[in-house]
Amino acid sequence: MIGTIKDLKIGKGQTVMGWIEKVRDQKSIQFIIIRDRSGKLQITVEKEKLPKIAEIFSSISTDSVISVVGEVVKNDFVKLGGIELIPEKVEIVSRAEVSPIDAESSIDQRLDYRWIDLRDPKKRLIFEAQTYLAKGMRDYCISNGYIEIHNPTIMSNESEGGAGVFEVKYFDKKAFLIQSPQFYKQMAIAAGFEKVFMTTPVYRAEKSFTKHHATEFTGFDIEIANVTGVEDVMKAEEELIHAGLKEVHDRLGERIKAELGVEIVIPTLPFPRITMIEAYKILNEECNYPVEEGDDFDREAEKHLCDYMKKKTGHQFFFVKEYPMAVRAFYSMKKPTGIYSETFDLYYKDVEITSGAQREHRPEQLTENIKKKGVDPKTLQSTYIDFFRYGCPPHGGLGIGLDRLTMYMLDLPSLKETMYVFRGPDRTSP
Amino acid sequence: MIGTIKDLKIGKGQTVMGWIEKVRDQKSIQFIIIRDRSGKLQITVEKEKLPKIAEIFSSISTDSVISVVGEVVKNDFVKLGGIELIPEKVEIVSRAEVSPIDAESSIDQRLDYRWIDLRDPKKRLIFEAQTYLAKGMRDYCISNGYIEIHNPTIMSNESEGGAGVFEVKYFDKKAFLIQSPQFYKQMAIAAGFEKVFMTTPVYRAEKSFTKHHATEFTGFDIEIANVTGVEDVMKAEEELIHAGLKEVHDRLGERIKAELGVEIVIPTLPFPRITMIEAYKILNEECNYPVEEGDDFDREAEKHLCDYMKKKTGHQFFFVKEYPMAVRAFYSMKKPTGIYSETFDLYYKDVEITSGAQREHRPEQLTENIKKKGVDPKTLQSTYIDFFRYGCPPHGGLGIGLDRLTMYMLDLPSLKETMYVFRGPDRTSP
Numbered sequence: 079m080i081g082t083i084k085d086l087k088i089g090k091g092q093t094v095m096g097w098i099e100k101v102r103d104q105k106s107i108q109f110i111i112i113r114d115r116s117g118k119l120q121i122t123v124e125k126e127k128l129p130k131i132a133e134i135f136s137s138i139s140t141d142s143v144i145s146v147v148g149e150v151v152k153n154d155f156v157k158l159g160g161i162e163l164i165p166e167k168v169e170i171v172s173r174a175e176v177s178p179i180d181a182e183s184s185i186d187q188r189l190d191y192r193w194i195d196l197r198d199p200k201k202r203l204i205f206e207a208q209t210y211l212a213k214g215m216r217d218y219c220i221s222n223g224y225i226e227i228h229n230p231t232i233m234s235n236e237s238e239g240g241a242g243v244f245e246v247k248y249f250d251k252k253a254f255l256i257q258s259p260q261f262y263k264q265m266a267i268a269a270g271f272e273k274v275f276m277t278t279p280v281y282r283a284e285k286s287f288t289k290h291h292a293t294e295f296t297g298f299d300i301e302i303a304n305v306t307g308v309e310d311v312m313k314a315e316e317e318l319i320h321a322g323l324k325e326v327h328d329r330l331g332e333r334i335k336a337e338l339g340v341e342i343v344i345p346t347l348p349f350p351r352i353t354m355i356e357a358y359k360i361l362n363e364e365c366n367y368p369v370e371e372g373d374d375f376d377r378e379a380e381k382h383l384c385d386y387m388k389k390k391t392g393h394q395f396f397f398v399k400e401y402p403m404a405v406r407a408f409y410s411m412k413k414p415t416g417i418y419s420e421t422f423d424l425y426y427k428d429v430e431i432t433s434g435a436q437r438e439h440r441p442e443q444l445t446e447n448i449k450k451k452g453v454d455p456k457t458l459q460s461t462y463i464d465f466f467r468y469g470c471p472p473h474g475g476l477g478i479g480l481d482r483l484t485m486y487m488l489d490l491p492s493l494k495e496t497m498y499v500f501r502g503p504d505r506t507s508p
Numbered sequence: 509m510i511g512t513i514k515d516l517k518i519g520k521g522q523t524v525m526g527w528i529e530k531v532r533d534q535k536s537i538q539f540i541i542i543r544d545r546s547g548k549l550q551i552t553v554e555k556e557k558l559p560k561i562a563e564i565f566s567s568i569s570t571d572s573v574i575s576v577v578g579e580v581v582k583n584d585f586v587k588l589g590g591i592e593l594i595p596e597k598v599e600i601v602s603r604a605e606v607s608p609i610d611a612e613s614s615i616d617q618r619l620d621y622r623w624i625d626l627r628d629p630k631k632r633l634i635f636e637a638q639t640y641l642a643k644g645m646r647d648y649c650i651s652n653g654y655i656e657i658h659n660p661t662i663m664s665n666e667s668e669g670g671a672g673v674f675e676v677k678y679f680d681k682k683a684f685l686i687q688s689p690q691f692y693k694q695m696a697i698a699a700g701f702e703k704v705f706m707t708t709p710v711y712r713a714e715k716s717f718t719k720h721h722a723t724e725f726t727g728f729d730i731e732i733a734n735v736t737g738v739e740d741v742m743k744a745e746e747e748l749i750h751a752g753l754k755e756v757h758d759r760l761g762e763r764i765k766a767e768l769g770v771e772i773v774i775p776t777l778p779f780p781r782i783t784m785i786e787a788y789k790i791l792n793e794e795c796n797y798p799v800e801e802g803d804d805f806d807r808e809a810e811k812h813l814c815d816y817m818k819k820k821t822g823h824q825f826f827f828v829k830e831y832p833m834a835v836r837a838f839y840s841m842k843k844p845t846g847i848y849s850e851t852f853d854l855y856y857k858d859v860e861i862t863s864g865a866q867r868e869h870r871p872e873q874l875t876e877n878i879k880k881k882g883v884d885p886k887t888l889q890s891t892y893i894d895f896f897r898y899g900c901p902p903h904g905g906l907g908i909g910l911d912r913l914t915m916y917m918l919d920l921p922s923l924k925e926t927m928y929v930f931r932g933p934d935r936t937s938p
Contacts, residue, residue, distance in 0.1 A: 079740040095734045115702045141899035174899035193895050196699035209656040226639040227928045228726040231709050234936040247675040253936045269626035272545045279661050296658040304525045310509040461938045465623050469571035469604035498657045506664040506683045508891045
């Protein structure tokens with residue numbers, strides 16, 4: 079394998095491969111800047127001494143990839159690390175055509191050529207950050223006894239009632255793509271796995287075109303057993319996110335600040351939390367935004383709440399817990415009395431980023447919940463309700479959209495810019 | 509969250525949750541064994557002293573889940589850690605119906621109730637091992653500068669020619685599920701990411717019913733830039749697998765030996781390697797198994813080769829490299845002269861577990877290769893060939909079936925037993 083620019087040593091016989099960044103072709107001398115992930119390098123060509131090599135560089139296009147053998151020498155006048163390379167042998171290993179996109183291109187034009195768009199080191203940094211975010215979260219899970227599962231993404235029935243599900247032609251039958259790994263992580267609890275995590279694609283067949291919608295994205299999900307209420311699940315989530323952000327901060331915090339102008343804050347534990355009842359009170363009394371008890375929040379209410387909590391706590395995160403059962407999924411655990419449930423949402427900066435809950439593990443109650451949502455329990459019997467008929471401890475969990483968390487962590491404008499390759503209603507390529 | 513059995517301390521006021529493993533109901537005393545992931549515990553009930561609790565246990569079913577508060581006392585006569593719990597309060601949190609499967613059930617009956625099947629700690633150990641296998645491989649990647657990408661699994665065209673691809677109803681259009689993340693990892697190389705890894709579902713719409721076929725499984729893939737031949741890719745793979753197996757060995761080697769009777773061997777580096785030409789020679793001259801130069805191997809040839817290499821090297825792994833171009837995918841790099849290519853397969857124990865290659869990064873040559881395979885290059889132009897038109901370094905990579913690697917690592921009989929939830933032509937549930 080050919081070494082990187084950062085691995086070069088002073089002396090002869092050095093080999094390097096890189097992308098042409100710029101060629102400054104002067105009367106008697108050429109300065110060529112090449113780059114790789116590790117940095118940039120100046121190649122200096124005295125035309126009279128190296129006419130054949132000079133000829134190569136005089137006609138080479140930007141973003142072509144070259145392999146060079148030569149001598150690396152010190153030169154204090156060179157900005158790039160005080161070194162330059164005097165080539166002996168140059169080979170064009172990939173000749174670039176003129177790029178079809180540039181800084182003026184629209185996001186959709188750029189997505190058509192995503193591999194060129196991503197050459198900007200600032201954009202690559204998004205994925206370096208996401209790598210450490212996932213690493214921090216996975217390491218937290220593993221060191222706390224979680225088992226990783228790789229759930230299937232094809233299932234025989236429409237998971238949560240049918241709306242927004244992609245259908246797959248499965249030989250001579252129909253199958254569907256999962257909207258979440260919900261059923262499979264709860265199944266692991268019924269299997270006695272106690273704590274599980276997964277990173278999995280999830281799918282939404284929804285014609286939504288907002289900055290935070292995609293038809294396929296990556297879910298980071300966990301599920302834990304033996305919980306005594308939603309508080310246990312919230313504690314797991316705050317520790318998980320703390321671990322992820324700490325890893326990003328410690329590995330890349332300075333680069334992210336320098337290159338993207340964003341400060342990665344390691345959040346203090348515990349995160350602030352309020353109940354839904356407290357949230358109603360805050361909105362009605364502190365924010366002058368009238369809401370009725372039992373209602374879900376609209377976007378405006380969320381914003382008021384975020385502003386209030388940010389001012390009050392100075393924290394980037396807060397939980398709202400105990401939503402009305404009526405606005406949550408059938409698998410949520412209702413509190414023994416009243417209208418509320420063992421559920422929560424987590425807010426980050428000014429937006430809701432995850433939902434979590436204790437689950438209903440009692441099959442009779444679950445069947446009742448399903449009926450109340452207008453779904454026929456028979457459709458979920460063998461693929462879901464049956465999980466709870468042969469013994470299953472109380473449990474709960476949550477799902478984080480990894481792309482959304484990355485987007486808000488780095489203050490990016492849209493999932494189109496955040497996801498490696500975006501998928502939306504109008505986009506299935508490249 | 510309620511603590512585990514292993515966390516119990518001698519004294520009063522201890523709380524634990526567990527599954528009923530066995531109830532021995534004697535005349536005046538009951539011995540109840542409960543279990544969780546951390547171990548087993550004896551609960552002892554003197555019937556006369558605790559008539560109400562005795563009543564609960566006299567009718568409780570196996571696999572029901574209970575929550576118990578009581579006093580943990582030392583008792584040297586108790587096999588399970590020399591302690592027992594004298595209950596003060598018992599609550600049945602989940603009452604189990606009689607299990608529909610038992611030790612006599614067929615694999616397909618067991619898969620219908622996979623969550624019960626997986627309660628066997630030996631089966632859970634498979635996923636604990638896989639968790640560390642993936643962790644070891646991911647940590648290797650991250651500490652060597654790889655970026656994790658989360659590729660899409662839905663694409664607009666049929667990736668490698670069309671056979672065996674699942675079709676998705678994508679709003680009013682057709683889309684397809686990926687057969688491998690091949691295109692997306694090569695795209696990362698064209699984007700200058702240099703080294704990437706991913707864990708991703710991959711799909712095969714094939715009616716194959718062998719022990720090592722599934723319609724959906726998990727791929728662990730890597731791709732690296734600036735390679736000078738297939739040797740660089742093989743080196744990456746052997747280091748990757750070494751790291752994964754070392755992690756499994758160090759964390760779980762003893763348990764795996766005790767519970768599954770399998771020795772996890774950390775393979776020495778480098779793995780043995782032979783060229784295809786050497787393999788032909790071995791088969792013809794050493795194994796008395798006639799093969800023609802240019803042919804691919806059938807299963808019988810593979811077996812002969814594995815036997816020979818095992819005897820000769822004593823190593824569990826070996827590479828066969830430089831396959832004839834005619835038997836490899838169009839994206840493989842052909843050697844400059846002759847019929848061979850910069851490709852390899854890796855064998856583990858007695859079976860081929862991964863394929864890898866240097867890729868063809870020159871768009872003209874790639875187009876030629878595609879034509880030779882009888883595919884119209886136009887169908888792959890904007891979603892693949894174009895990646896290489898705007899500058900792209902030489903590169904290569906490989907894909908490992910994580911489930912298959914786990915299966916062979918633990919000497920399991922079939923993917924149905926290895927995968928968390930198996931997917932085959934006749935199985936999309938639970």
